[in-house]
Amino acid sequence: TFRTELEAKEAHAEQALDELAEAIGLGSPPRRIEGYDISNIQGTAPVGSMVVAIDGQPAKQEYRRFRIRFHPESPNDFAMMHEVITRRLRNFLDGDPKFTPLPDLIMIDGGKGQLSAALQARDELGLSVPMVGLAKKQELIYVPTLAPDAPAIEPYAGKYRFLSVVQRYDSTPVELPLYSPGLLVLRRLRDEAHRFALSFHRKIRDKRMVGSALEEVPGVGPRRKRLLLRTFGSLEAIRRATAEELAAVHTMTAGLANKILDYLNDGVQQP
Numbered sequence: 001t002f003r004t005e006l007e008a009k010e011a012h013a014e015q016a017l018d019e020l021a022e023a024i025g026l027g028s029p030p031r032r033i034e035g036y037d038i039s040n041i042q043g044t045a046p047v048g049s050m051v052v053a054i055d056g057q058p059a060k061q062e063y064r065r066f067r068i069r070f071h072p073e074s075p076n077d078f079a080m081m082h083e084v085i086t087r088r089l090r091n092f093l094d095g096d097p098k099f100t101p102l103p104d105l106i107m108i109d110g111g112k113g114q115l116s117a118a119l120q121a122r123d124e125l126g127l128s129v130p131m132v133g134l135a136k137k138q139e140l141i142y143v144p145t146l147a148p149d150a151p152a153i154e155p156y157a158g159k160y161r162f163l164s165v166v167q168r169y170d171s172t173p174v175e176l177p178l179y180s181p182g183l184l185v186l187r188r189l190r191d192e193a194h195r196f197a198l199s200f201h202r203k204i205r206d207k208r209m210v211g212s213a214l215e216e217v218p219g220v221g222p223r224r225k226r227l228l229l230r231t232f233g234s235l236e237a238i239r240r241a242t243a244e245e246l247a248a249v250h251t252m253t254a255g256l257a258n259k260i261l262d263y264l265n266d267g268v269q270q271p
Contacts, residue, residue: 010055012056012181013055013056013057014029014055015181016056016181016182016184016185017029017030017031017055017056017182017185018182019176019180019181019182020182020183020185020186023141023174023176023182024105024130024132024141024143024174025143026104026105026130028104029104030103030104030105030130031054031055031104032052032053032054032059032101032103032104032105033052033053033103033104033105033106033107033185033186033189034050034051034052034088034103034105034106034107035049035050035051035052035053035106035107035108035109035186035189035190035192035193036048036049036050036081036084036085036088036106036107036108036109036118036193037049037109037190037193037194037196037197038068038077038080038081038084038109038197039194039197039198039200039201040068040080040201045201045204046068046080046201047065047066047067047068047197047200047201047204048065048066048068048080048081048083048084048197049063049064049065049066049193049194049196049197049200050063050064050065050066050084050088050193051063051189051192051193051196052103053185053188053189056185058192063196064088064098064099065196065197065200066083066084066087066088067204068080068083068084069083077110077113077114078113078114078116078117079117081108081110081114081117081118081121082117082118082120082121083121085106085117085118085121085122086121086124086125089102089121089122089125089127089129090125093125093127102127102129103129104130105129105130105131105132106118106122106129106130106131106132107131107132107133107134107186107189107190107193108131108132108133108134109133109134109136109190109193109194110133110134110135111133111135111137111140111142111171112133112142112171114133115131115132115133115142115144115169115171116144116169116171118131118133119131119144119169131144132144132186133171134186134187134190135173136190138175139175139178139183139187140173140174140175141173141174141175141176141183141186142171142172142173142174143171143172143173143174144169144170144171144172145169145170145171145172146169146170147169147170214228214229214235214238214260216263217256217259217260217263218259219256219259220256220260223251224249224251224252224256227249227250227251227252228246228249228252228260231249235264238260238264239261239264239265241261243257243258243261244257246260246261
């Protein structure tokens, strides 16, 4: 029956959260978990995502997006993660109902560097929300512990200027079986954070495409943009072209053709 299925689903979620709490050293199961990811291609149109799971299930009405204000000369995911976590937690402190309540656990998509940046943002605001990182390579959960020789937190020179990740923490990798219920909760949340960030990034970038997207690729100026659009007719046609077809356009090179396709296809060549 439906009731039986619902009870089984709730029991499975409870088991997963109990397992996760025990693995990472929480005193109680994390009912509300927030996952964070950053999306940018070659440093352009950077965005951050916040996705939420309550009792192991997606709570899409709680999802939030961030247009990142920090624009370094080269992409700096640590700085961007610091900004997103700072803004999320500051909104809570300011009483914004869209960012209430605080989660029982924050999961950062990434390893030690991204986690350290998020921890620093949290500490600067004087909060104590538990955090972990989830590294893609081996699906390891990084659990922070305060380093015995931790230096004092260095101040920032400006609201969002990132100076360095202060290693106040050691990160202990925790390995759960790949398909264990507890790890699956975090893996699904991580994948959802990535999907949500990427969809927002594409939306912003596509709005800018008509006028300037091609010119954002290093080496493509107004003249080459005109030649490409005259040859192929539209950005969509350029996106679907092969590198050889792009390279055949006057003044183009094979290397530049590949850069353009990387940019238009989010770093993945289309078949």
